[in-house]
Amino acid sequence: MVNQTHIQVQKIRAIGLTVRNCGVSLNFYTQALGFELVADMIVADKDYSELEGVIDVEIRIVTLRLGDEIIELMEYINIDSRPIPNDSRSNDLWFQHLAIVVSDMDSAYTHLNSFPIQPISSAPQTIPVGNQASSGVRAFKFKDPDGHDLELIWFPPDKGQDKWHQNTNRLFLGIDHSAIAISNTEQSLHFYRDLLGMQLDSHSLNWRATQARMDNLPGAEVQITALRPIQGGVGIELLDYILPGKGRPIPSDWKSCDVANVQIQFVVNNLESLVDKLQQNGVEFVSSKIVRFADNLFPYKQGYLIKDPDGHAILLVAE
Template sequence: MEQIIVPVSDVARTEQFFHLGLGFTSVDHGAFSGNGFAHLFGIRAARAKFVTMRLGSDEVVFVQYTRPGKPYPAGSQSPDLWFQHFAVIVSDMDKAYAALRQVPFAPISEGGPILLPPQNGSVRAFKFRDPDGHPLELLSFPKGQGRAVWHQSDDKRVFLGIDHSAIGISDTDRSTAFYRDLLGMTVAYQTVNRGSAQERLDGTFNAVVGITGLRPTSPNGPGIEFLDYFTPPTGRPAARDARSNDLVQLELRLAVDDLSATVVRLHTAHVAFVSPDIVELDDGRRAAMVRDPDGHVVWLDQEAAQPS
C-alpha cells in the first residue's frame, strides 16, 4: 500500500494532533485541483489542500476539501461496516499512551491499553478517535509476533510505523475474493478474537470477530485487515452515497503494475467505480478509484512511464 488518504475538517489541527500525539512528521504540503483529480474522486470542481505525514517509511495524506462533506457518523461502533482505522505500531505501549494523552482524543477501548490473551498473540492494543472521530489503534507486538520490521534492535523510536488499515466487512470470503483475486494481495494470517479483553478493546459487549490480514505484493508498506464481526450482529452498512469529502470515507492507495488489465478485471467482476474509469492526473499518473464489496474505497495507481 502506498498511502492512506484521510479526509479532515481542519488540516492544521490534524497535523498538530498526529505530530504531537503520535510522532508523525510532515513531509509535504500542497493542494489537489484540476479535472483529473475531480474525476478520480467523483466530485465536480473538487479542490482541497493536504498535508502528507510520515511515520517510519509509511505515509498518510490528510485532505481538507474546500467544500466539506458530512461529519463522521455519530454513535459509530466497531461492528459498523464503515469502520476503518490504521494501526500505529509502537515499541513501548506505556510511553506511547503517555504521549497520546498530551493531545485531545476520545477513547474507544475501556480502561487504557489492553493485553490480549496468548491465543490472540499477547499483543497490547488501544483504540481511540482523533478530533474528527476517525478510529485509530496503537499496537505493540511482543517478540515473535508481527513483521520483522517492528523488531529491529537498533530502532529506539516509540512510534515505528503503520502495520495495516483495518476495515469492517460483512463476508470474509467475498472480501478476500476482491482483494486477493482481483487486486493480487496475499492472505497472511487469520484468527478469531473473543472474550473480555476483546470486548474492552473494541468497547463492544459480546464481541467475537474474525480477523484476516492481507499483504500487498510489495514487502513494504501497510497491509489490509478484515474485521468480520460474528457477534454482535448489529453492524450497520456503509452509506452508498458517501463521497470523498465526507469524513467517513478513507481511501487506500494501492500501486498496480498494469492498471489497464486490473480495471478490465474489475469491470468484468461488476465492481462499483468512483471514477468514471481510468483518469490521467496532472502529474502524469494514471489512476482509478473503486469500492470494495462493503463500500470501502481503493485508489489504484500506476506510475507514469519513464522516458527511454
Template sequence: MPPTSPHISSIGFTTANAEATAIFFEQTLGFSRGESLLVDAGPYAQLLGLAGSRLKLVRLRLGEETLELTELLSLGEGLRPGRPIPADSRSCDLWFQHMCIVVSDLEAASAKARQAIAHGSLVGVSTAPQTLPEWNTAAAGIQAFKFRDPEGHNLELLQFPAGKGETRWHRTAPASAPFLGIDHSAISVADTPRSCRFYDGLLGLKLGGDGVNSGPTQDGLDGLQDTRVRITGHRCPTGAGVECLNYQPPNSGRPRPLDQGAQDLAHWQIRLRVADLDRIAATAQACGGQVLHGGVIELGAQASLVGAERALQLSDPDGHQLQLLQG
C-alpha cells in the first residue's frame, strides 16, 4: 500500500557530475546506489523548465529515503548554461536549502567530513559539532554539524537524544554504519506565517514544531554571528518533512535570483506525492506559490521516471521548488 499523501518520495538537487557526487555520498555518508536513468528530451525536461534537454538521474538510498541527483547532459536550444552555487552563500540566503541526515553517532559519522575539511577538500559551515543548550527545551541535547559537499550543496548531520525525534531514529545501528536516513530538507524563508499557509494550508503537511534558536551554539552551527532563527517543522504522515528557517536581523538573507533554474547547482527540489494536483494548481497563487512551466504536465511515455502520470512543478513563496505527483 502506498504511503498516505502528502508524502515526500525524494529530495534532490542538480549536480555537474552525478557519478562523482554519488561516490561522495556513498563513501562519506553511507548512501547506497540505486538506479541510474538517462532521460531524453520530452515532457519531464519540460516539467523542469529545461525543454529540449537531456538529463541523467542517479538515485541513492539511505534508510527509507531517496536522494535524486540530476545532471544535465545537454541543454535545450536557447537555455543558458548552469551556474555554480555562489561561494559566499550563507544559511540565511533565500536560495539556501539543505538535507538533514540523521546519525546514531555524530562523532563517528562526521569524522570523514571533518578530516576532509581540515585538508581543504570540503568546506565546513559549522565551526565544530554542536550540542543545543538545555534552555532550548524543544531542541535540548540535539547534536548537529553542517558542511558542504564538493560542489557546495549544504548538508547537516544530526543526532537526536533520547526522547526526541521519531522512534526510527533510535533503533540500534552498528558502529560501522551510523547513517540512518533523511529526516527533512531545510529551507530559508522570509516570512514564517506565509510559509505555513503554503506548506500546511495548501499542501496538507502538519506543523511539527515551532521555536526559536539563538546564541553561541547556533552561531557555531550556522557559521553566522548574532544568530536568531525561527524554525518551523512541517511533517507528512510518514517519512521526511520540510523545515523552514526564518533568520532574523542582522542575518536577513539575500533573495533568490529571479532567473535561477534547474540547470543551476543551487537548484533543489522536493518530490511530493499529493491527492489532488488540480486543486493545488488552481489555488497555489492564493497561498503564495507559483505554478511553473505550463502547469500540470502529462508525462506520457516518461511517467515511469517518477511513477506518476501527471506532475506539476511548483515554487513556494520564496522560490524553493517542489515537484508534485499524482496518479
C-alpha cells in the first residue's frame, strides 16, 4: 500500500480554458501574447464526455505553448456555452487568472494595447516597498476575448523563479502561476497542501491604492498564499479578499462547457490512491470514475475531474 504522505501532485501539466471560438482565441494568444501552436484536434468520444461531466461532447482542443508552459483552448462545438458574467470582479469566487511573465513590462503593455483587450487594471502597477514578498513586482490585469482573466507580470532581479531572469530576446516568457479567488485560506490550504501535497511558497498581504488600481476594486485588501508542486514550475496563488470581502460564489450548475470554466491539470504520482483519499475527505467529483485513454493522441493516460472547496475545476491526470 502506498504511504498517503507520498501521494501528491508532481507538477501542473497544463491549464485549460473553455472558449467560444478556438480560431478567435488562437489568434489572440499567438499574436498578442506570443504563444505557439502545438496541436489542434477534435475530440468526440464517450470517455472524454465522462471525464468532463458533459453528455455527448464534441470538443476542439487547441494546445499552445509559451516557454515551458502549456494552455489548452477548449471549444464545445455542439453545445451552447454560457458566457462569463459581464460584471465579474476580482473578488468573485470564479475569478482565476493566468500570470504571464514578461521581460519588459512597458514594451509588453504597449504591444498588448494594440489588440482589443478589456483592461482590469488602470495601468501597470508596481507593488510598493512595504510588501516584502512582492515589492518591486510590476503587474497589469486584463481580459481575453472571452472574458478570461489574465495578468502580465514582471519580476525584479530578487524576485521570482530563476528562469525568469535568463537572458532572452523574447518579450513573453511563460506562465508563473494561476491565481484563484477563494472564500477561506485555511480551507483551501487543507485541499491544496494537505490533500494534494503542494508546498507553501510564500505569503503576502496586498493592499493600499496599488492593489485597488490593479484589481479595479476600491479599497482592495487581499491575503495571498502561493503554493507550488514538488517539481516546481507553474504554481497556484490563493486570493482571499479581506476587503471589499468575498464576491459571488461559483454557481453550482456551471459545467465544463461554460466559458467561465478554467481547469488546472495536475499530474499526480498515484491517481487511484489519491482519488480514494479525496473520496474519504468529501471532495466534490465531476467525473463518475477514473477515465482511461488508449488513444496515443491524448497527452495523458488517465484523468479524473474534481472541484476544489470553492468550485474551481481541477483535472487530476496520470501520464
